[in-house]
Amino acid sequence: MSIGRIVLLTTAGFVLLLVFVPGFRNGVTGRLTSLSSSSETITVPASPIQGSRLQPSSDGNPPTSVGGNLKLITLLGFDAIPAILDPEFVDVGVADTEMTPDELVLGLSINGESKAYSIPMLSSHEIVNDVVGGVPLAVTW
Amino acid sequence: MYSRTINGKEHTFGVSGKLIMNALVMYDHQTDTLWSQFLRKGVRGELAGTELEVIPVIQTTWGTWKELHPDTLVLDKRGRYSRDSYRDYYQDGRAGVIGETFSDDRLERKAMVVGVDIAGNTKAYPFGALSDNPVVNDTVGESHTLVYFDDSSGTALVYDREVDGNPLTFRLEGEPNGILTVLVDEETSSRWMAFNGTAIEGELKGQTLDRALSHLSFWFAWKDWNPDTELYSG
Numbered sequence: 001m002s003i004g005r006i007v008l009l010t011t012a013g014f015v016l017l018l019v020f021v022p023g024f025r026n027g028v029t030g031r032l033t034s035l036s037s038s039s040e041t042i043t044v045p046a047s048p049i050q051g052s053r054l055q056p057s058s059d060g061n062p063p064t065s066v067g068g069n070l071k072l073i074t075l076l077g078f079d080a081i082p083a084i085l086d087p088e089f090v091d092v093g094v095a096d097t098e099m100t101p102d103e104l105v106l107g108l109s110i111n112g113e114s115k116a117y118s119i120p121m122l123s124s125h126e127i128v129n130d131v132v133g134g135v136p137l138a139v140t141w
Numbered sequence: 142m143y144s145r146t147i148n149g150k151e152h153t154f155g156v157s158g159k160l161i162m163n164a165l166v167m168y169d170h171q172t173d174t175l176w177s178q179f180l181r182k183g184v185r186g187e188l189a190g191t192e193l194e195v196i197p198v199i200q201t202t203w204g205t206w207k208e209l210h211p212d213t214l215v216l217d218k219r220g221r222y223s224r225d226s227y228r229d230y231y232q233d234g235r236a237g238v239i240g241e242t243f244s245d246d247r248l249e250r251k252a253m254v255v256g257v258d259i260a261g262n263t264k265a266y267p268f269g270a271l272s273d274n275p276v277v278n279d280t281v282g283e284s285h286t287l288v289y290f291d292d293s294s295g296t297a298l299v300y301d302r303e304v305d306g307n308p309l310t311f312r313l314e315g316e317p318n319g320i321l322t323v324l325v326d327e328e329t330s331s332r333w334m335a336f337n338g339t340a341i342e343g344e345l346k347g348q349t350l351d352r353a354l355s356h357l358s359f360w361f362a363w364k365d366w367n368p369d370t371e372l373y374s375g
Contacts, residue, residue: 044177044184070184072175076158078168083155088217092207095215101204104295107213108142108198114210116203120225121218126165128216129145129153136145137196138154140165140178 038074083127089115110135143181144194162365163237179356179366197352201296208320209336242365247372250361255297256370257355259284263367265360266290270375271297275317276324276335277373278302278310286353287311288373289335293319297357300338300350 095116099105104119111133122128122141129138145152152169154176159166165178174186176193183189199206207213225231236250248254254265262282271277271290279286285308287300302309309326311333322335331343338350356363364370 042185044180044182044189070161070177072159072161072166072185074159076156078157079155080158081156083167084216085153089214090217092211092213092215094217095203095207098218098220099203099215101202103203104200105203105206105215106142106198106200107206107210108196109210110196114213115216116206116210116213117216118203118218118222119200120228121216121222123226124222126156127154127167135196136151138143138145138167139198140143140154140167 040072041069042072043069081124081126083129084125085129087128087130106139106141108132108139142196142198144196147188147191147193160237162242163362164366179362195354199296199298200357201291202294205291205294205296205320236359236361241361243368245360245364248360250359252360253295254358254360254363255288255290255299255355256358256363256367257281257286257288257299257353258367259286259353262371263363263369264371264373265358265363265367266297266373267360268295268297270373274375276311276313279373281353281371284353287350289322289324291317291319291322291335293317296336297355298336298338299353299355301353302350304345304348304350 099118105116106119106122107114107116113133115130115132117128117139119141122139127138127140129136131137145154147169150171152171154167154169157166157168157175159175161177161184162179166184167176167178168174168186169176169188172187174183174188174191176182177184181193181195183191231251234250241250248267253268255268255271256263256265259282262284264279264281266277266288268290271288272292275290275292277288279288285302287302289298289300290296302311307328309328311324311326314323314325314332320336323341324333324335325331326333326345329344331340331345333340333350338352340346340348
């Protein structure tokens with residue numbers, strides 16, 4: 001293993017600690033900026049908002065969402081937090097053995113199919129690529 | 142939640158490891174475009190500027206969700222994830238990983254709000270204020286909105302309260318009763334289930350209110366992204 005790769009892995013581990021062990025972050029927040037491997041400004045184009053629930057703006061033009069300059073910060077590499085690509089599901093009986101009634105979930109129902117996603121689990125994966133009621137969707141946290 | 146169908150093609154998303162104002166930036170495996178969760182659009186790459194279609198979702202407790210949908214499927218935890226890795230973070234005063242963009246002391250940074258965005262008009266409803274006023278008939282921009290909050294499960298639902306072009310005015314029928322809570326509209330006295338916005342009795346029986354675009358967030362993040370936001374104070 002090259003020195004460069006060891007340094008990279010160590011840095012990644014450190015940043016993961018910052019992200020996933022919040023208590024660890026207290027003393028090091030000030031150093032975080034220098035740890036960030038990069039920070040760049042990106043210009044985001046304004047664009048028409050889609051969706052039937054949204055009304056035209058008062059000037060009669062289609063509504064547009066925010067555009068402008070945003071600061072994009074890189075903390076981790078791509079997929080350092082693993083999104084779920086092949087989700088597996090259980091029924092209520094099995095889920096009851098793993099979840100208490102007060103555990104937070106995201107839930108949705110489409111075309112008669114309902115699915116729930118544990119928020120503590122989403123905290124570790126951020127994104128679930130799924131299909132619900134025939135609709136391909138991404139559950140994000 | 143977002144549709145993964147973009148320009149007629151199915152895409153899959155991964156975590157980019159990047160943040161914009163402390164919020165998730167995704168990328169798609171097909172074009173490597175970066176997507177902002179909060180902006181709901183592509184921000185860099187081939188599909189920059191393209192909007193994601195939002196699919197309404199409920200954040201609630203497992204107990205409430207399974208009552209609502211006894212036939213629900215549940216993402217398999219495989220015996221893991223008993224502790225939320227962000228648990229302490231939810232409780233403390235810190236503003237994300239990189240701090241907040243500006244300070245706004247109308248609310249505690251970590252106060253939970255449900256934010257409504259209607260054609261660029263934004264308004265935040267703090268859980269604290271909704272706890273005292275669980276049914277709010279309001280106007281955001283030119284749209285009539287209804288916010289319903291179930292205090293026992295921390296569930297916030299935002300509806301468009303116009304039916305056939307006419308705004309309705311809702312109130313609680315009796316006391317809140319979890320998923321069985323009923324709302325009544327003053328105009329027709331129809332009875333509506335608060336949790337799914339469907340009229341079960343009266344002139345408007347069978348009608349369902351549309352969900353409005355809303356987003357649960359910490360106050361600091363909501364106002365960073367929407368500096369012009371209104372704030373509901375009860």
